Amino acid sequence: xxxxxxxxxxxxxxxxxxxxxxxxxxxxxxxxxxxxxxxxxxxxxxxxxxxxxxxxxxxxxxxxxxxxxxxxxxxxxxxxxxxxxxxxxxxxxxxxxxxxxxxxxxxxxxxxxxxxxxxxxxxxxxxxxxxxxxxxxxxxxxxxxxxxxxxxxxxxxxxxxxxxxxxxxxxxxxxxxxxxxxxxxxxxxxxxxxxxxxxxxxxxxxxxxxxxxxxxxxxxxxxxxxxxxxxxxxxxxxxxxxxxxxxxxxxxxxxxxxxxxx
Numbered sequence: 170x171x172x173x174x175x176x177x178x179x180x181x182x183x184x185x186x187x188x189x190x191x192x193x194x195x196x197x198x199x200x201x202x203x204x205x206x207x208x209x210x211x212x213x214x215x216x217x218x219x220x221x222x223x224x225x226x227x228x229x230x231x232x233x234x235x236x237x238x239x240x241x242x243x244x245x246x247x248x249x250x251x252x253x254x255x256x257x258x259x260x261x262x263x264x265x266x267x268x269x270x271x272x273x274x275x276x277x278x279x280x281x282x283x284x285x286x287x288x289x290x291x292x293x294x295x296x297x298x299x300x301x302x303x304x305x306x307x308x309x310x311x312x313x314x315x316x317x318x319x320x321x322x323x324x325x326x327x328x329x330x331x332x333x334x335x336x337x338x339x340x341x342x343x344x345x346x347x348x349x350x351x352x353x354x355x356x357x358x359x360x361x362x363x364x365x366x367x368x369x370x371x372x373x374x375x376x377x378x379x380x381x382x383x384x385x386x387x388x389x390x391x392x393x394x395x396x397x398x399x400x401x402x403x404x405x406x407x408x409x410x411x412x413x414x415x416x417x418x419x420x421x422x423x424x425x426x427x428x429x430x431x
Contacts, residue, residue: 175203182210191219200228208232217242221249230255243268247285262287288326289362295319299368309376316368323365371400378412387419 174197181189190207197203208223217240224233230253237246243265250258262285269278275298282291299315302308374396381390394416397409417426 178203178207178210187211187214187216187219191222194219194223194226197226199226202227205229205232208236212236212239215240217245221245234261238264244281247281251285258285266290283322286329288322288329292319292322292326292362292365295322296368309372309379313369313372313376316366316372320365320369323362367400368403371397371403374400375404375408375412378416382412382415382419387416391416391420391422 174193178190178193181187181193190210194204194207197207204223204227208220208227208229211217211220211223217237220236220240221233224230224236230249234246234249234255237243237249238261243261246261247258247265249255250261255261262281266278266281269275269281275294279291279294279298282288282294295315296319299312299319302312302315374393378390378393378397381387381393390412394409394413397404397412401409414426417423
């Protein structure tokens with residue numbers, strides 16, 4: 170009976186035989202108070218997965234999530250909250266995100282936002298990481314990739330909203346809804362949301378211009394360099410006109426070169 174199980178788990182606990190305690194969880198009927206006690210014992214020694222299993226079997230999701238938070242297993246906490254429609258998910262996410270940002274784990278925070286379908290938050294953070302790398306003169310390819318990832322998050326957000334709103338509606342409705350969402354995003358002061366692909370485009374042309382210069386394709390370098398002028402705000406004036414000047418020089422466009430002041 171359950172009395173014997175209770176004595177057995179007490180014995181295993183005193184002997185610190187936690188592997189036996191884990192096996193015991195499977196033998197105890199669902200929704201039993203003994204499962205709660207077992208979960209608390211696992212929690213007291215930092216065995217988060219085992220504690221969560223016991224709490225879940227006892228049908229106490231809140232205790233399972235609280236255990237994850239207490240033992241700093243935030244990924245598991247968020248996952249449990251999502252799967253069980255836990256009302257406090259937003260609060261949990263905010264706490265976890267702040268903890269990650271305090272530890273300067275921005276990419277882990279992006280992953281958290283993505284898993285929680287908070288695409289606009291992920292996009293803003295990816296753009297911040299890219300801007301940080303720009304200020305450190307990091308690899309342009311890496312910077313471009315981060316801006317692409319940010320833009321894809323905004324696109325995912327728009328698609329998710331449209332998919333959730335439309336059920337068997339026509340293409341005209343979809344396009345109208347897309348325009349409304351875009352308009353709503355454009356009211357944001359955050360450049361990562363208002364024109365998400367612009368940063369990726371800027372760094373694409375920046376890389377392409379240099380590639381053409383290095384391979385001696387000077388005519389194409391001049392064309393892409395001229396396109397770069399449209400992205401002064403994203404790249405800064407010095408970067409843009411340095412490349413325009415180089416392209417003009419190698420194309421023997423000395424008149425245009427004389428007009429450039431870096």
